[in-house]
Amino acid sequence: MAFEIIATGKAVPPHRVTNDDMAAKVDTNDEWIRSHTGIGARHFADADTACSDLALEAAKQALIMMTGDDREEALKEAALSLDMIVLASATTDYYGCPSTACLIQDRLGAKNAAAMDITAGCTGFIYGLETAAGLLGINPGRKRALVIGSEILSRVIDWSDRGSCVLFGDGSGAVILEKTDAPSQGPDRRGLVRSILGADGSGAQHLVIHRGGSRDPYKTDEVVAVSPHLAMNGRAVYTFAVKAVADTITALLEAEGIGIDSVARIVPHQANARIVQAAGKRLGIPDEKFFLNIEEYANTSAASIPIALDELNRSGGLKKGDLVMTIGFGGGLTYGGNIIIW
């Protein structure tokens, strides 16, 4: 039994905001942003677009790739074949209830699918993939899962903090994970073969949306001076992230008993190119091994890895049998990685 990614999709809002556009609004400049992060642009959703809207589009793209048929009836039929929808996000449509996965389930007409959200910050997609594989594996009646990472981070940006507001973008990525008869061991193994999931909750306050939860709810008649936003301790997250990336790559290689030469591509969470380069340097891994598209999309949190997988997949950057490593880190604090035989 194997858990194979059989299709991918992505959706990014059309509104592209360059570093120069940001500089018109905030005291920053293209040179600082590029040299400190590798970011050149980000895409921001319009006011009417919520997390589920982007997620729905990414899901449709993945279902169309799966069937090779973009007709409405084919999409409906494909949606009925889903047994589960797992959506990772820090910027869901609603606070706590209902899950955004349930909104996708309804809008796709995926009547046979269970649906739930996962909160694991930027590591959400990695957690989501492992969760979906576990739930498919435990029940013979389940075969196919839709796993989505989707974010509208533009809605929780702190515009008064130039150190964080330049980092984020909006987007969504999706994969279809299918339980197949392919082997998961041996030379012909396929699919998701290993994951590492970890957390260090002692760093919870380094990436946090303070207001609106049960710890500090909005009060009746309260006038909110500042809209809810993500507060970040950039230095602390940076230090955590470099170590998390380096340690997770090392742990995955050791667990598999392989060297870095056996890895076709590493798809890291796209938070900051410097984090990836610093971890790569620490391990002696060449930059080319890492797939980076942060220049165009900035940090889309839980969406960044599935967006990158879709871009690699559609551009022919992944061949059947390639060993792909995903590496993530983020709010929680959380970290993790998957090994996928494409």
Ligand code: ACO
């Ligand atoms: N434009 C121009 N100057 C700036 C900007 C900006 N946008 N932001 C900060 N600066 C200035 C600072 O004011 C400071 O100036 P000073 O020396 O005169 O005081 C100088 O640049 C250096 O600032 P630092 O904050 O020390 O910059 P640093 O090199 O640490 O980089 C950064 C900051 C890019 C945020 C880095 O710390 C980082 O990448 N951290 C990790 C972020 C991350 O991965 N977040 C994940 C969040 S994902 C999630 O879970 C949603």
